[in-house]
Amino acid sequence: MNKLYILIAASMLMINAYSVQAETGWEDNFDPIKTTWVETTAVWTDLSGSTAKLTENDSTLSYGFAQSEPITLDVSKYKELLISVSAVDSGALYSVQIQEVGGAEAYANAISNMGFPGTKIVDISSLMGWSGTKTFVINIWIDGESKGVAFDTLQIRATETGMAAWSEDFNPVKLSWTQESCLWTDSEGIGAVLTESNPSVSYGVVRSEILTIDLDIYNELYVKTTAIDSGCYYSVQIQEIGGSGEYRDAISYAGGAATQIIDIAKLMNWSGTKTFQINIWLDGESKSTTFEKIELRNGEKLPGYIYWRDHFNPRKELWYDIGAYWTDNGDSTSTVTEDQPGISYGKVESETLDVDVSLFPEITVDITNVTGGWLDVAIQEQEGYYAASNVITAITAPGIYKGNVADAMGWTGRHKFRIVLWVNGNGKSYTFDSIQLAMDCGTNLLAGDYNEDCQVDFQDLANIAETWMSEYDMLDVKDISDNWLDKAY
Known part of the structure; x- marks a missing residue:
């Protein structure tokens, strides 16, 4: 019994320790440039804001470096x-190198012969x-006679929860956006207005710099508008650079201002380091959307079996109210x-x-209070024929209810849709603790998975500890031991 609580306490300590804010070990934000650079065969020039340009100036060769x-x-x-x-001269290539000081003086390129702007994070x-402790220098090489590259940040840091790999706060707008058929306009302070400007059609796009990010760490895309x-819709798309060039909408045809957080690792089914762009599409002739922040960060990682969840603490902002409305209750519920x-x-x-939906077919709603009438949970397709169907019908009492999207819609594979909550009855209301879309592990439930989350872990130990020897005994502990840290996905 005591061992169970010790294990649970240890897990909480590990979680809390991971969330401690990390420090920056070394940084040059070029505002101003550090005076400690050795400009061997390339020279720094301060630019406006927190940017500086490194230009090749070797008198005999077409490449040079600063250390x-x-x-x-x-x-x-x-x-x-x-x-x-943020910018690279035409014909210029840049490499960033780590070189040991003392010892074997080993060196390796963190970036090799890059010819375009972007953000990259390298372990x-x-x-x-x-x-352990090492002493080294950073060498930046520029290849191209009198060519230059503009740097915004060089930083060596630890990883922390909530830390950003890439951030656009529009103060001012990054110069690295490709304004293909939409235009950015700086507004006072933080924020910028994006306006559709395509002369031949009523939609347009801007594309971010190319990003190379480890999505096992930086999985979360944060977008605040x-x-x-009126009449404008915006979509935020992730597009792979290289490989298959696949793309998917993180946000699709949003018609209202909101803060949205998307797990793009789960969206794209990616792991490890990937290279991609963020594309923002506007639909609506000369229409505009104001963005306050776009960020890729180390955020909440839902368990692998959950694709999407609203735990109402706080409630997700981008719900569309159509004949019904949400009320936050000041706790982890909304009505x-x-x-x-x-x-x-x-x-x-x-x-x-x-x-x-072949991977994540199951909708679960947790309802804590009902004032009458009945509730239907439906799916509304957002492409093709805009098909719709109920997944859960005629809920009239509090409880946890489940339904299968794939079965209800007759679908397999990937689809775009919305979850629709129909409230039937004048002025009637339903209070929710959570709604989620996840795998259906019911037919593959592991022995020892007592909270039915498709994995055996500390949560199951906590579950049996609550009713130890009245509902659970050592045989249940053995089930947990036999399948410890196993997953049904």
């Missing part, structure tokens, strides 16, 4: 090298095969109420989800 001061860090802790480049401990013109004069039903629709 940082010696840096001494524990690379087991400070392992991430972040490199942000220098893995790159160099290092651990603060205003949108949806029918509010359509003359008609006894109304609905709210979730954001558009882009999901492989």
Whole structure:
């Protein structure tokens, strides 16, 4: 019994320790340029804001480099090298190199012969095969006679929860956007307005710099919009660079201002380091949307069996109220109420989800209070024929209810849709603790998975500890031991 609680307590301590804010080991944000650079055969020039340009100036060769001061860090802790480049002269290539000081003077390129702007994060401990405290320099090489490259940030840091790999706060707008058929306009302070500007069709796009990011760490795309013109819709798309060039919408045809957070690793079914762009599409002739922030960060990682969840703490912002409305209750619940004069039903629709329903077919709703009437949970397709069907019908009492999207819609593979909650009954309301879309592990439930989350872990120990020897005994502990850390996915 005591061992169970010790294990649970240990897991909580590990979680809390992971969330402690990490430190920056070394940084040049070029505002101003560090005076400690050795400009051997390339020279720095300060640019406006936190940007500086490194230009090749070797008198005999067409390449040159600048070298940082010696840096001494524990690379087991400070392992991430972040490199942000905002502009590259035509014909220029740049490389960023780590070189040991003393010892074998080993060196390796974190970036090799790159010819375009972008943000890249490299694990220098893995790159160099290092651990513990090391002393080294950063060499930046420029290839191209009198060519230059503009840098925004060089940083060596630890990884922390909530830390960003790439961020656009529009203060000012990054110069690295490709404004193909939409235009950015700076607004005062934080934020910028994106306006459709395609002369031949009523939609347009801007594309971010090319990003190379480890999505096992930086899985979360954060997008905040603060205003949108009537009749305007915006989509935020992730597009692979190289490989198959696949793309998917993280946000699809949003018609309202909101803060949205998307797990793009799960969206794209990616792991490890990937190279991609963020494309923002606007639909609506000369229409505009105001963006306050776009960020790729180390965020909440839902368990592998869950694709999407609203735990109402706080409630996701991009629900569409159509004859019904949400009320936050100040705890981890929200209430949806029918509010359509003359008609006894109304609905709210979730954001558009882009999901492989063969993997994530199961909707679960947890309802804690009902004032009458009945509730239907439906799916509304957001492409093709816009097909719709109920997944769960005629809920009239509190409880946990499940339904299968793939079965209800006759679908396999990937589809775009919204979750629709229909409230039937004048002024009637339903209070939700959570709604989620996940795998259906019911037919593959592991022995020892007592909370039915498709895996055997500390949560199951906590579950049996609550009713130890009244409902559970040592045979249940054996089930957990036999399948410890196993997953049904």
